Amino acid sequence: MGAADRPLLLLDCDPGHDDALAIALAARHGRLLGITTVAGNVPLERTTANALVMCEVLGLDVPVHAGSPAPLVAELRTAEFIHGASGLEGPTPPAHARQVASNDAVGFIVETVRANPGEVCLIATGPLTNVALALRTAPDIAQQLRAVSIMGGGIPWGNVTPAAEFNILVDPEAADIVFRAGLPLTMAGLNATHQWMFDETDIERLRAGGGPVAQFCAELLEYYGNAYARLGSNRLEGPLHDPLAVLALTHPALVTTTPYHVVIELTGTHTRGMTVADLRGVARAAPPNVEVITTLHAGAATGVLVETLTSYG
Numbered sequence: 103m104g105a106a107d108r109p110l111l112l113l114d115c116d117p118g119h120d121d122a123l124a125i126a127l128a129a130r131h132g133r134l135l136g137i138t139t140v141a142g143n144v145p146l147e148r149t150t151a152n153a154l155v156m157c158e159v160l161g162l163d164v165p166v167h168a169g170s171p172a173p174l175v176a177e178l179r180t181a182e183f184i185h186g187a188s189g190l191e192g193p194t195p196p197a198h199a200r201q202v203a204s205n206d207a208v209g210f211i212v213e214t215v216r217a218n219p220g221e222v223c224l225i226a227t228g229p230l231t232n233v234a235l236a237l238r239t240a241p242d243i244a245q246q247l248r249a250v251s252i253m254g255g256g257i258p259w260g261n262v263t264p265a266a267e268f269n270i271l272v273d274p275e276a277a278d279i280v281f282r283a284g285l286p287l288t289m290a291g292l293n294a295t296h297q298w299m300f301d302e303t304d305i306e307r308l309r310a311g312g313g314p315v316a317q318f319c320a321e322l323l324e325y326y327g328n329a330y331a332r333l334g335s336n337r338l339e340g341p342l343h344d345p346l347a348v349l350a351l352t353h354p355a356l357v358t359t360t361p362y363h364v365v366i367e368l369t370g371t372h373t374r375g376m377t378v379a380d381l382r383g384v385a386r387a388a389p390p391n392v393e394v395i396t397t398l399h400a401g402a403a404t405g406v407l408v409e410t411l412t413s414y415g
């Protein structure tokens with residue numbers, strides 16, 4: 103695909119190891135117009151600093167706009183137990199002098215979508231706070247977005263609780279706004295991302311084939327894989343959650359999706375933050391509002407990831 107044919111992308115994220123890899127994929131396979139940050143894996147100050155670090159590591163000339171420091175209603179919960187204190191533990195971050203372009207991620211999303219009607223694909227790999235605020239501020243953008251691809255939820259299971267996945271559980275009220283907005287929405291949930299695991303062999307492929315970017319990413323994956331090992335897998339491996347939300351847009355042939363009506367549970371005693379999909383079949387369900395990724399070609403997806411990271415040199 104020629105550079106001009108690549109999709110226009112906005113990436114809203116909370117880096118985070120897997121968000122960092124999502125940035126690398128989005129910058130290579132799309133025309134990345136900007137990165138917006140949100141509080142999630144670690145507080146906003148850290149996710150923003152980590153987005154700037156990844157721009158430096160990857161040599162990107164892409165503006166970073168800081169966004170929401172807290173969910174719409176809930177108290178912020180974070181995931182240092184996976185991503186470490188900085189949110190990007192593992193490799194040593196390079197020194198740099200990069201600064202945020204603004205602290206108005208929501209305004210940047212709205213302006214960018216309105217300036218490119220029907221063209222912008224929005225990828226969200228963190229809690230959906232910024233996206234919900236953008237839709238609340240400017241409901242017209244729902245009709246102007248070409249696509250929205252999120253990492254979040256799981257059908258029918260969670261990771262922070264049995265029912266709820268981290269990104270949705272951090273800000274369920276935001277997710278509720280996004281899922282009810284009538285968007286061209288694709289969901290990379292845990293049911294899909296756990297079909298795409300990396301392991302030590304993939305880390306070795308990065309180390310063997312690449313330059314400094316691949317080395318940096320290999321160290322990211324090593325830290326992240328060890329965190330999952332401590333959680334119970336007992337082996338160096340992990341799910342490639344956030345990269346899948348990018349590939350669903352840039353390499354759609356790698357995934358298959360099924361349309362479902364999905365709602366966000368806001369009040370359940372044990373199920374707050376659950377993505378409740380109506381699996382009963384079209385005759386009984388409300389009209390679908392989400393294309394849920396149900397299967398993917400994991401080996402080919404890993405090939406794209408390794409090739410992309412090693413291509414940075």
Ligand code: BDR
Pocket residue numbers: 118119120121143181184227228253261267268269343344
């Ligand atoms: C999601 O939570 C975060 O820890 C990851 O970055 C990913 O976006 C997985 O539940």
Ligand code: CA
Pocket residue numbers: 115116117118120121143227228344
């Ligand atoms: Ca994330």
